[in-house]
Amino acid sequence: MIAQGKYTESYLLNRKSNVFPGILGRTCDRPCEPACRRTRVEEKPVAICRLKRVAADLKGEYKQFLPTAPETKNGKRVALIGAGPASLTVANDLMPLGYSVTLFEKQDKPGGLMRSNIPSFRLPESVLQEECDDILEMGVDVRYNSPVTSMRDLLGQGYDAVFVGTGAPRGKDLDIPGRHDTDRIHIGIDWLESVAFGHIDKIGEKVLIIGVGNTAMDCCRTSRRLGGNDIKVMARRPRAYFKASPWELEDAEEEQVEIVINHAPKRFVIEDGRLVGMEFERLEWDAKARNSRVLETVILPCEDVILAIGQENAFPWIEREIGIEFDKWDMPKVDETTFESTRPGVFFGGDSAFGPKNIIWAVEHGHQAAISIHNHCMGVPVTSRPPQGLNIVSQKMGLSEWSYHNDYNPSKRQKMVHVDLTERFQKLNIEVELGFDPEQTAREVQRCLNCDIQTVFTAKRCIECDACIDICPVQCLTITRNGGEEDLRGRLSAPAINLTQALYVSDALPQTSRIMAKDEDVCVHCGLCAERCPTAAWDMQKSDVLIPFAGISVCTNSYATV
């Protein structure tokens, strides 16, 4: 749909599961891209994330197509704690079903981590606000500046269900000598939050960031915009072991942030009550970076230090004797499928459930928790999960005509254009990434190998003419005698080397009783096998995975365009 310029439709389709296409199209950790099969035929995956942003940026009038809440409520009241992506997703799924949803947020604006921890040069405030508003405008009762301080009190207010989406709000500290002798050492996520809410607007020229995850990248790039011009990100281990996404590292280095490897913090150097530097041990690691030895100690001068070495959950406001059990790491015991705690009717999701993950996981937790809450309120066991569905429909329209774009586009991944370095540092909230232009979008979309289009084989129709085998550009088809999997993998047209990819083996073929084997591994879904098949034994069929949401079974969950 993006290729056809149907941006509004693609946005709405994406929104059903993703909920925040505009936000995630900029900030997602992209767990989907490593799975993209384009990497099996060339180096880089399709820019799935960026294409979602294209749809969000270019969509037309869309508000009239959003779900709405019915005027008549169903009489059930649900409390959500924390206005981050998990809670907002729950609200998004439950409001149209008639629930009265109350949302408690400690800040005065919605978004949670998406607002406090993601700098505005990566995620413009307007995009964030719009997608939060799309949910809240269904009539969510939002209580800003209302941190929940006692779960017991909240439970006493008679809600039918409570959802905890408070994230992992506590940044890890680094208790080494000198830590408490200055006020120029900052906890990364707290510091970012203070910047986001305007409480901090400058930093020293020399800044050290401790840690090399994505929060560290946000800290160093934010520092660059608040007055820092000699910024070093300090990593204990070699580059291959960094937690930050490769593209975030690239973006930071483009802004002349120096990334220093193999340095372990030893102490803060304080002179006359003033932070002047930090001492590190320079390490040498063995081949797999498991053991290290100290080569020397070095002192790097600095005016500020930002600690970005991870974050933890903290639930001081949940009393421990109200039926919500915690494990030995002081984490609530949460069911991984239902997201219910040990107290029926209390659910957790997002980072608060299983520790820090990312936004898209928080959204998925929200969807699943919404299903549980709906079950809980309707008297259905929370363990009763609605089934997923799958539609498979032939795409053949006529001779050499398919209702999907099957021409392979050899283009490389399109490069995101960035705002000039000089320009981007002028203000904190100048968005660095410009998004794809229409030509880039068209090329990038055509890189997709159509994983939703399946090659479907009907053995009884095959006359073993070899046409499909001869035409296949990536040698993924073989007709041979059947055998054990290991034996078969070695006898195919091209060796099936990806053992995680199951082989397709057909029933015995009519003429010789041999079998058709397909190694899906590098299939580019060009459909030439089906096009060259004289008996339509091969067909290209679109598989539509139908995902259930709270109150919407797959039978009614039509993905038809609006």
Place this chain on the structure above:
Amino acid sequence: MPSIAKPVAKHPSLQRNKLDLTIRDYEGAMSTLCAGCGHDSITAAIVKALWKMSIEPHRIAKLSGIGCSSKTPTYFVNGAHGFNSAHGRMPSIAAGASAANRDLVYIGVSGDGDSLSIGLGQLCHAIRRNVKMVYVIENNGVYGLTKGQFSASTDIGSTSKKGDPNRMPPIDPVTMALSIGATFVARSFSGDKDQLVPVLEAAVAHRGFALIDVISPCVTFNDHKGSTKSYLASRQSMVRPIETDFVPPAEEILAQIGTNGVTSVTMHDGSVLRFTAVPKDYDPTDRGKVSAYLRERAAAGEVVTGLLYVDESQPDMHEMSQTVATPLVNVPYSKLCPGSGALSKLLDQFR
């Protein structure tokens, strides 16, 4: 005909031959033949054989006449030379080209109409001259390009698509070639690349004219019940009494030897043809015995496939004509055409 180009995407473990080329480098244009045509499989086998033998694409010349089969040289080795001649006249073009440049690898592709009807005389004389070339007859027993009339190779009793039986006896290119002295005679099936590819390799290595009759079902006009050259009927009537390995010089291949023994024939270039599982008393170098064996099996309703006969002792066209070893295209013009003075001297000898 496919509406899209064949994707350039390649399998990551795609192998390279001695020229550092992949099999994709030996492909041609997209086929415009009917989906499922046997000819496309033969094309794929030719691509594979030429790739395996690491023949430089520009050292290959593709030749053909008229018919569905004769379209196929377009579909393999884009980088080769090509000549699409008049109907049935490809053997003369090949002979002429070979006369001018004996160094190229000549791949002639023809069909049962092109070779056994209009071009039969041409074929016979190319065999007689022992022109060094591979001559593939893509034999489907039907005139596909003109919508399904019986051809000269249609078997007695085989029916047309509408059900009418053929009453005229077929010309079998294999026994015909044997009878007029062909030095390399093989038969194969488009659906059996395990056999066809090594036979093609052997044919390229042969020092003279290599005839390969390939049963190649016409999926549109001759793949019905009642046809003797449908995919199903071909599979049912085909026997494969001989397994052929092609062993290039200096490359050891270990193969299982069948119970019936093994016969090896050394080719002119030092490569070895190894016949395994050969029937008792079968001698692929004894023309008389091979002919008798083929007649016997044909009477039993079997179509014998494999490399059936080979004779590396016979001189090819150039040896018979005592031409120079240098391809004529490389002989300096002054030597090739020494001028009117030299001609006068020559004519004087006859006065």
